[in-house]
Amino acid sequence: MSISPRNLWPDDIAVTDAVAPVSLLKEQASLLGERTKNLVEGRVTPGLGKGAAFLIAGRFNYDFDLVAPALNNYRYHLFSISHGVELYPLTISGTEALDSEDIQVNNEEEFLNALKRIFSFEKTKRIISSLIAQSTS
């Protein structure tokens, strides 16, 4: 007599509409390229700061850099993010655009608002303009 396995996992275990923060970063990186015709690209790489590991003490870390391919791949570090396995809360660090060096956001909406502030920050816009100007000179 065979015994059918009893699956105790709920049906909706693999159903999610959550978007990983790194996916949101990659989306924004791609959209920057569209705006600048890829003279300045956003690059999202695993890690937190120079030489740090992707996973530190169970946290996921990513850098968001601006890269100018026509300037021998000049790279400007814009900010980093770090989060645990549950995505939020998430820490944004390494940017002057926000109120303090490290700020914590608690959900996707707060994260998107913070990204908007970083991208609209005067210094960010100046750096992108400068990279474009030098790429076209």
Add this chain to the structure above:
Amino acid sequence: MTTFLFWNLNKSPLEALVSALAEIHQVDVLILAECEIPVSVMLEVLNQNPGSMFHLTDSECERIVIYTRFSSEYLQKQLDDSRLTIRRLRLPGSDEILLSALHHPSKLHWSNASQSAECYRVSSTIREVEEEVGHRRTVLVGDFNMNPFEDAMVAATGLNAVMARMIAARETRTVLAHEYPFFYNPMWGHFGDAIEGPSGTFYDGRSEHLTYFWNMFDQVLIRPELLSMFRNEELRILSVAGERTLLTAKGLPNTSVASDHLPILFRLDL
């Protein structure tokens, strides 16, 4: 299917034609030699096509520039010298291949013997890189400034590039106990006027005793490991860009509107 286009631009401002070809043929990887078009101009023109988002790829090779429709992070440099670049192309869901591009010294400035000597070095370099990365899924494309039948193209210690798939499929041949990997050179099948398209990629009708008129300087060579991904009918020597011809009324490369070389287009089922 990944589409590649190689063109020696003869230092001419052909960005509009390049962009048109990229759009018409939905080129994914654009490989240019003798390209003096500023990056900003090329990106501007390439990316004006709807849905196009070309990227400049990182390189220290002075003679070859490569733009990709996908993120340049998928095409990482493995080796660059002044005339040869070898990249690792890793597209999601596909096995990595080595994409190598070459602009070999010209017959105008180098003797055949010097060209051959340099070609042996190129071949040796490619084999070394294949050893490093642990596979021979390699494509070599470029302006070789030599015809497919020249010694260094065919010699075992040269590129070992043969005209028939069946021979290339043996993968290697042994000479004096040394084993050399084959390339398949599909350009052999494009000589002359028996098939549709130009009779070569470069025309030189100089008045001397030995003249071939049409030459096949622009070539793509494929290692046997990639033969199953390549179909001969998807290799073309291009002579038009939409409604614009790249040829004169006599059917020769028109240097006043295009380049002295014709572009080659090929696809790989990566």
